[in-house]
Amino acid sequence: MRKQLTTLFFGATAVLLSSCGGAKVQHDSKNELRASAYPLVTIDPYTSGWSFTDHLYDASTKHWTGKDLPLIGVAKVDGQSYRFMGDEDVELITLVETSEQAPWTGKYTTQKPAEGWQNLDFNDAAWKEGEGAFGTDNEPTAKTEWTTDYIWVRRIVDLPEDATQRKLYLNYSHDDDVIVYVNGVKVVDTGNACKKHVSAKLPAEALAALKPGKNLIAAYCYNRVGGALLDFGLSYEEEGQRSFEQTAQQISADVQPMQTLYKFACGPVNLDLTFTAPLFMDNLDLLSRPVNYISYEVTSNDGQSHDVELYFEAGPQWAVDMPVQPSIAESFTDDNLVFLKTGSRDQKVLAKKGDDVRIDWGYFYLAADREDSQCAIGNGQELRKNFCANKLDASKAEGRDRLALVRNLGNTKEAAGHLLIGYDDIYSIQYFGDNLRPYWNRNGNESIVSQFHKAEQEYDILMDKCTAFDNQLMREATEAGGRKYAELCALAYRQAISAHKLVEAPNKDLLFLSKENFSNGSIGTVDITYPSSPLFLIYNPELAKALMNHIFYYSESGKWNKPFAAHDVGTYPLANGQTYGGDMPVEESGNMLILAAAIAAVEGNADYAQKHWDVLTTWTDYLVENGLDPENQLCTDDFAGHFAHNANLSIKAILAIASYGYLADMQGKKDVAEKYTQKAKEMAVEWEKMANDGDHYRLTFDQPGTWSQKYNLVWDKLLNLQIFPETIAQVEIPYYLTKQNKYGLPLDNRENYTKTDWIMWTATLAPDKATFEQFIAPVHLYVNETTSRVPMSDWVFTDTPEQRGFQARSVVGGYFIKMLEGKLNK
Incomplete structure (x- = not known):
């Protein structure tokens, strides 16, 4: 298995590398999905900029929480200004x-x-x-x-x-x-x-x-x-505050896995604008580099040359939690780059935690080639008016200075270039009392300026590699689950990755710590890791381990001494111990065991599990005693509240015990493997008796006439554990199709809401691609029609196109489970 997966993975890398010579790589096809929100700048949970509207110029760009992160773009063509991005802030x-x-x-x-x-x-x-x-x-x-x-x-x-x-x-x-x-x-x-x-x-x-x-x-x-x-x-x-009333005409918007592409008409010239995050998971220094690209290409649409300037403006909100916080700003040059920089005046590093909270330490940067660039700092309205008057200056704005950067493209029929946009957070995470630098500067020997220069030097090769990667992912996803599935995966890719922060622990553990966005702000949540994991299992199992290392450390260090896995290690960005109000004993222990087995399946060995064998054994024994018929407790769907006898949670416990047997077998522990595998099979027999409700299986063992998605069952199929009879899925899948609403399959019989990531897992139980696509089409329709214009929500209604809660969460990495099935089967 390991050899096969390694060939696939590095084969993909070879395709990317080979594409970088010769002509510029183009995208194979457009993503026709109208995104609920469009990813623009995706670095981590703090530096996360999105467009919540159909047209990039309809409103201010925003943080995933919905707070404004102003980023304005204007093309001036022969003296006429066309706003193509963001909106002007005006006094009301x-x-x-x-x-x-x-x-x-x-x-x-x-x-x-x-x-x-x-x-x-x-x-x-x-x-x-x-x-x-x-x-x-x-x-x-x-x-x-x-x-x-x-x-x-x-x-x-x-x-x-x-x-x-x-x-x-x-x-x-x-x-x-x-x-x-x-x-x-x-x-x-x-x-x-x-x-x-x-x-x-x-x-x-x-x-x-x-x-x-x-x-x-x-x-x-x-x-x-x-x-x-x-x-x-x-x-x-009040009248007279706006300088850029006229907008460009947006022609299209296209979300690819690593890039979002816009096309505009700005009078007699066309403008292509591309936002790129080179999130290659096989290169952790690049993955953690806090720099994205904004690329532009201008072409005449009337065959004539035109005078063209591009104006970009960013607000200090990128570097403060609340707009009223005072900031400082400056500009400087370094070698061939000109930089604009803003940050909070107080710089209280790692002083805040929470969900609806943005960073207010470190510094935000815009940069570009210094040749043909002008920059200025000051009052935003003055900057805009003066740009229109062919000068770029402004008075200071008392801690509210805007950053303005102009690229003069000259009199031209076509021109191209790019900006760099990024953030230096100085210290990223507090981990059991230690303040950790971001992974790119884990040894303290890098600077943000050096990162920008590396990004500039690698621009051409990375743009081609990103496009080649986009094309390959879309082809593989389409082959696995159909075009609509691929379009959802494209929208999920950057959202899932940028909801994490990559750091290195003092003991050299790799930590890929999630933020539980728009939920409770927890850091390193196990039942966020579990649904997110398929994406990382496909592209780099070291990142899947990095989703788990902190939980193993928490138990093995003695800081967590309960006989089951913790829920989290704190509230982002402070990872000093669980802050969630209740435990999820069966849920989290089951998650950790199943993912340890999934990592072993991908790598072809159980070395990672062997390192943590003692604590895995403790958790398994807990599940043997408590997993078949769970007591009143929460599962990952904690919004549904506590309830006992949860049939889907029981499946997780049983497959976790089987996963332990699977891992024992890979280590040559044959007696242990036989004991726990047999125990899981015996529990599965009991499960079938208790959950059977005729033409389907129950939500809870004690409630006939109920039903629920048995999404946890997918691991029996993916890992080929052969614990549950195949007839269970064969009964459930047709039954689910009778329960689908316009926008998806409800989570269970209690409510009309659903979890879109679990639909993907449930659909993967389907016997063929056509049936799989029957589950995916309503989810695609929801995203395409939702009135909740936010980064993809995973908790939505199925009868109306509205979110129920949650947005911008990493769990959409779970959409890739169908692709993971293909990798494991090969």
């Missing part, structure tokens, strides 16, 4: 105050009202009156207590004569789902979300419905769980 003037600006009152009810409640002429005399905001006592702005599931609020506002002629914005904060109307016209419908201080431009229909005098803002909000909040007002944009 308050017109109707939110509760943080002034007291306001409205009518409200917590009982579903009659139709037409959102219209101005509705009779709300029976409604209560309360002061905004509405919410629970944990929200400091809440003035009227709201603790029920639903609330409807009507607020009459007086508008002056000229208000309807302005660019108006709805300002709102909410927890959770909110729908807001202006004079009966829907302006906002968030689905399941929780945000504060959002400004949404009123669409033309809503503006047309406004009139001088009395108007109505009406809002509905659904408090799903925990805290509740509803607050809203209006603001307007």
Whole structure:
């Protein structure tokens, strides 16, 4: 097995290397999937920039949390400016105050009202009156207590004569789902979300419905769980703040595994813009290099030469947690590169942890060839106006300086070039008290400037290698699971990798630490590692080990002394011990054992498991005692809550015990192998009796008439353990197809939501490619149509195109399980 996989892996590398000579490598085909969000800059959980809109210029680029990471791009052609990326920040003037600006009152009810409640002429005399905001006592702005599931609020506002002629914005904060109307016209419908201080431009229909005098803002909000909040007002944009009103025309957007490609028309020239992250997993120094590329190619579309300049601007938000934090900025040159740099003024390294938190130590950089480049730092509005006036300077902005870089392409019919964009986080992770540098500087002998120079020197060869890799991955994924499957894998690739940070532990262990994005912010979570692992098992099993090393160390060092595996080692980026509120004994122990067996299958030996044999034995014995019929506890789908007798969790325990037997056999421990393999087979027989519900198998052993996806069963197939009868999958797969909704197969009978990564695993149990594709098509449709414009969510509804929760998580690495099956079978 090891020889076969090694041949495949290095064969792929050979294809990449051979492609680098001669003509520039081109992509074979376009990804037709409309991404829920487009990856732009993907380095790690902190330096992560995305476009949440169909057109790159529709809104500011954002961090995966939804906070703005401003990155503006403008092409000036013969003196005309065309904005192709991002949006200008403008000052909004308050017109109707939110509760943080002034007291306001409205009518409200917590009982579903009659139709037409959102219209101005509705009779709300029976409604209560309360002061905004509405919410629970944990929200400091809440003035009227709201603790029920639903609330409807009507607020009459007086508008002056000229208000309807302005660019108006709805300002709102909410927890959770909110729908807001202006004079009966829907302006906002968030689905399941929780945000504060959002400004949404009123669409033309809503503006047309406004009139001088009395108007109505009406809002509905659904408090799903925990805290509740509803607050809203209006603001307007002062004229004359924008310099780049005219946008380019976006022709296409295309997400490939390592690259996102845009095509624009900017008047008489076309612009191709490509964002590239060279995330090659067989080169860890390159994988961890904190530098991405923004490439551009300009061609005349009328056969004439044109004067062309490209303007790029970045905000200090790339290097601070909150926009109000003061920053410093500078520019400098080094050899052939010009650099722009920004970072927080305080530089409190590794001082923060949490989920909805961005980095505020270290420094963000833009760089380019110094020839034909101009740069400036200062007030953003001045920089833009002065660029339009053919000069580039601005006054200082008191800790809010923007970075501006201009590339002068001259009078030309065609031109090409690139920028480099990156981040130096100085120290990345605190690991049981030790502050660890990023892997690229693990020995302290590198600098961020040296990394930029390496990236610049390797640009040509890496761009060709990235394109060749994209083509090969798409071909292999299409062969394995069809074109729609391949398009989902392309969108998953950078998301899965950049949700981790690569560092080296003091004992020289390689650590590839995940952040549990948009969930709870845990670091190194085992039940994030488990679904993420297929991607890394395919491309470099050393990274799969690096997903596990910290958990082995936690137990073997005595810092964790329970007889089962820990859930996590802290809250990102502080990995000092588990911070999650509850244990998942069967879940996490099963995950670690199965992945140890998967690594052995890929490598063709059990050397890694042998290093950790004592603790693997402890966890296995725990599962022998407690795994067949699990007590009331959480599994990886912890959002569904605690429950006992979980049939799918039991499968995991049984296959984990079988994995231990598999590993023992590879080490020549025949007696041990026979004992535990036989035990797993005996437990599987009992499982089949307890879970059998006629034409399918139950969610829990004690509840007839229930069902669930048995996605854990996939490892019996992939590792050829032969523990469960093949008839179980043969019964389940047709049954699942009867339960599919428009956007996917529900996780189980309790709710209409699902986990898209588990659908991939369940689909891999299918007997043929055609059946596999029947499960994939609804997931592809969801991503293509979702109204939740965020980096791919793995927890979504199956009856509506909305996320249920989670986004930008590494678990989409689990999409690659079908490709992993092909590697293992070969």
